[in-house]
Every structure is written in structure tokens, then in C-alpha cells.
Amino acid sequence: MNRFLTNKYLVFLVRLAIGIVFVYAALSKITHPDQFARIIYNYHILPGGVINVFALFLPWIEILCGFLLIIGFWHKSATVILGGVTVVFIIALSVALFRGVNIECGCFSTTSKAKGPVIDLIVRDTVMLVGCALILAADKTVLALDGLRRRL
């Protein structure tokens, strides 16, 4: 089972999937940091002074790490960061769930008013976190610049 889960082709697919998800998730936030900041504010977790810093910085972390995962360059470091980001998301959503706040997730879009059940979002982020753990546990992957670098 362990060998299957850390199979280099499976790890490649997981890497690709998580990379694409984070790149896609960042695009709307990068073009509309004002709206993303408002969504973060609505969680009522962060102090007002750091909300905009978070709204400006986080999407670039997402897109950069997502891109690094796709091309397989420094992909373990990028996975550590994205895993940490995902843990932050899970904590924020759990606080919202505990408070009974039906927030706009701000996960993939800053303009959609769609509000899914918070528990579904937590489950989805937990799956992503498991994916990050798989990448970190695996020794090998394919189609990665990290591997090419080692061979050169």
C-alpha cells in the first residue's frame, strides 16, 4: 500500500493536480486583491492591520508554489509551504464552522457569491493536505526539473 501511494507516477499526478489547483486559485485573487481582502475580513480572524498584507502576499505564494509543483523544481519546499497554507485554511474554516459563519470561501474566486457548506470545504482542504503529505513522503517523482538537475 505504501509503495502504491508513493509510486512516482501517482506522486506526479498528485503534484500536477495540487499545482494546477493552487495556480488556478490564485489568479482571481491576484487581479482583485481588494475583494480578496474583504473576504478575509469577513472571517473575523486576522487583525485589521494585516488583512491587506495577507491578501496581497498569499496569492503570489499560491501561484509560485503551484508553478514550482507543476514543473517539479524545489517541489518539496513548495509542498511544505502549500501544506502550511492548507493547514491555515483548515483552521480558518473550522473557526467559521464553529461560529456558524457562512462565509464566502475565497478559495477559487473573489467574485462568486456561492457559499458551499463549510464542512465540504474543510474536507476538500484535508484531501489536499493528504496529497501534500504523499509528495513529501515519496522519494521519487517523474517529469520534474529537480530530477533533471540531479542527473546533470
Next chain:
Amino acid sequence: MNKTILQIVVICLVAALLAVGNNLVNSNEVPWIGNWPSLSDNSDSVWVSPSYDAKSDPPTLRLSEAFDRFTSKTYLFVDAREPEEYQAGHIKEAINLPFDTFDDHWTQIEPLLPKEAKLVTYCSGTECDASLLLARLLIRKFGYKNIEIFFGGWPAWNKHKLPIDGKYDE
């Protein structure tokens, strides 16, 4: 391990540079330090009606205290505004008991408000006394004991985009 930490630092620095650059050219730019209203220093939440008597009337709540009551899930919020206002938007899961037309609604609402329940009444903030008058009525005529008044009411709750049913006022 050291290599990983170094790479993480470099990634974060590059992301920070990109964020700074993007915010310089983005038409939707935002200031780095935002001026978001805080729940605890909201001026609306400290206003009380001129007819409020601190000695005989129920205690009042600031916005941050009302939000704490809300998140504890052990309080019932009672909206004393008219049904049209309530339907447009109200504090999430609040019960509508309009003070001005109290008699028309009381028999319907009474089963939802057990005598031992902890209640928070609110209305339209600085523009109304209905939350105070409703609280007095429930205490003096119907024997409720655990009532607090949130004078900031709907405007303060709406301003901070706290959880609601319906729509926020623009």
C-alpha cells in the same frame, strides 16, 4: 533540511517581490496596511437610547460582546424591527418579534422563546428604541429574566459584515 529552509525563504522573498510589483501596477491596488473596522472599537456599539435607565433596564452589549453571544450559540437574538426590514436582512437565525405590532405576532413567537432562554434584543441601531421597549415588555409583562440589549443593532452588525440571513445593506 537546511536546504529546504533556504528554498522556502527564497520562495517567500520572490513571492513578496512579485506582490509588491503587482500592487504597484494593479488597478485594484490596496494599501498594504488596511483600515478595517474592528469589532471592539465600533462607535455605534456604545450608543444607548436616551430613555435607557442603567439602574432598572437590562444590560447593554457592545458589538464585540454581541458577537461573542452569537458565537456561543446559547443566546437567542430577537429582532424588534418590522417584518419587511427583518426579511430584507437580519442577524443569522434571529427571531422576528416587531415591537410596534407586538400583539399581532406574540402568540406565534411565544413558543420559540422559552422563559429561561437567554435573549439579545436589537433593532435599527441609533434610529430606534424598539429593542429597549421590547426588552422591558418581555421582562415586566412576561417574566423573562435573561435579556440583554444590543443597541448597535442591525447597522453595526451589517457594517462589519457579520453572519446574517438575507442581504447586507449597501
